[in-house]
Amino acid sequence: MKLSRNLALSCEILAAQKLRTLLSVTGIVVGVGAVVLIVSAGRGAEKKILDRIRDMGTNLIVVNAGQTRIIAGRQRQIATVTTLKADDAEAIARQCPSVALAAPAISKKLATRYESENANTNVVGMTPEGFHVRNIAIASGRSFDPEENRAQRRVAILGPTVVENLFDGADPTGLRIRIGRVPFEVVGVTAPKGMDANGVDQDDLIIVPLGTAMRRLFNVTHIQTIYVQARSAELLNTGEKEIRELLRQRHRLRDKPDDFTIQNQATLVDTERETTRSMTFLISSVAGISLVVGGIGILAVMLISVRERTGEIGLRRAVGARRSDIRTQFLLESGLLAAVGGLVGVLGGVGAALAVSMLGYWETVISWPAALIGFAFSVFVGIVFGIYPAIRAAALEPIEALRAE
């Protein structure tokens, strides 16, 4: 049997029944379209989160004092631990071969005031290296230098949100604000960074020299966090190990558990990626089920078709079609139906994903592998659900089939 000739004829027959063909493939269209849209949306979400993680810094390792735990999606320190010191950061920078920079930091929410404007803001004390390690850029004014840090000068760099809250967006450089009761001179403003991976505004902060924060604001001798930059992305895990060893030794922990928590960007990226992927997989599996339901639609229509076209089957047998020719024909037809549905579904899904992106509801990244898999799966479903009708069609006795009309 000339497959292509027969396929062309099948196309003509199916095309002549537009409404039925359309209805029979609706399930497939919706299923494939949904899979493509959801995976594209999931990949968009993944990209957004990964971008935010990358915004936190390059090759970043974060050491937090004490054990932390994720509570309501945010990393929280369970108890105040005072064992982490600024010296630890210096030691890490000096002694760990995989580490390029280490910046100690401490932060706390404090009331800040400019003239009559008040705001509660996250006040971060850190060393000048912190700007580099955490990818914080200065938009206007200047940063502070190691000398100012050592001298515990009262200089402050404001995040854009704070500028908005205290100064209504006007340039604050050179003006004086109060943090708690201590007066500070504003020397610069950071570039906006937006929200972090947890949805926290990263621009609502005031950065002051670490020494100033510890002595003049918080009155403590410990720090909370050390931001470490590894020499390369490949050294993130090695660096983490080196830091752990060093800190355990310095804190004389012996057989006690860690009094600090280390996270590196690579594992953070993996965790987040895994979370969004499993979410995407879960939802697209549900959409995949609708594909199977779509297959049942094709099954139903093909069964009706076999019954309705009994005479045609009889005729084809009379003019020389073998059983296998009839079987192939009906398999091809159901595969064809599913392929058309799959194609329309892919186009619809991609179109919907683009539209959602363009209208600004949700950033999407078109997933062509998902489109391809969705399409292939729909053809597979079409053929699988076409097997039974095709067998029924091929099993018809030619004379009975001819008599049926």
Add this chain to the structure above:
Amino acid sequence: MIELKTIEKTYGSGDTATPVLKGISFRIQAGEYVALMGASGTGKSTLMNIVGCLDKPTGGQYQLDGADAGTLDDNALSHLRNQKIGFVFQQFHLLERTTALKNVMLPLIYSEPYPEDAEQRAEKALTAVGLNDRMYYRPGELSGGQQQRVAIARALITNPQIILADEPTGNLDSKSGLEILAIFKRLHRDGHTIIIVTHNEEVAEHADRVIVLKDGKIEQDRRVAQPRDAEKEVDERIGREDAE
């Protein structure tokens, strides 16, 4: 060409067994024009299905062109139908959703190899039955007589030796029926073997030989001394209509 030896066909088995054909033997030479007659229920359709390799006898032997049809499997029988037999049915059995041309080409889909000139052959076959101006019409747009002519063109496309027609004029008015019989007459003249199954005496008068079945047996097998010539009758009729 066609040789039947004590062909039997029984439907069902045991107590419910219903014998339809009870030992039919005849021989049809290549180029004969035979009418197979009998009232309904006499087994003439069953006999035609056996001759057309659509059905297998439960007893006896059927030889077609030297091959024992009883020993052939389903695929081989399909091939025989494709190459040696052209069917014409009472209900035309055309595919409604495609053109006359595609309908005529259908048997070629199952021919190996698929001929390069399939479309030209179909055009030729349609021209031969006088439908050269209706090639791209769908069956629904054609009259009954025209549909039956499409079906004849389809039966001729693989150039089979035998044309098997089951009540080909049964659904047609007498004028269209006569035109169809005229085509059969011409095909017969061109050397085809024609077997027409009918219950209509008038139709049978066009054949050279009439085999009459009764109760699953041959009641009569006679030569027609002076067969009617449908071609001539059609010409005369046209002449009459022109005169009027």
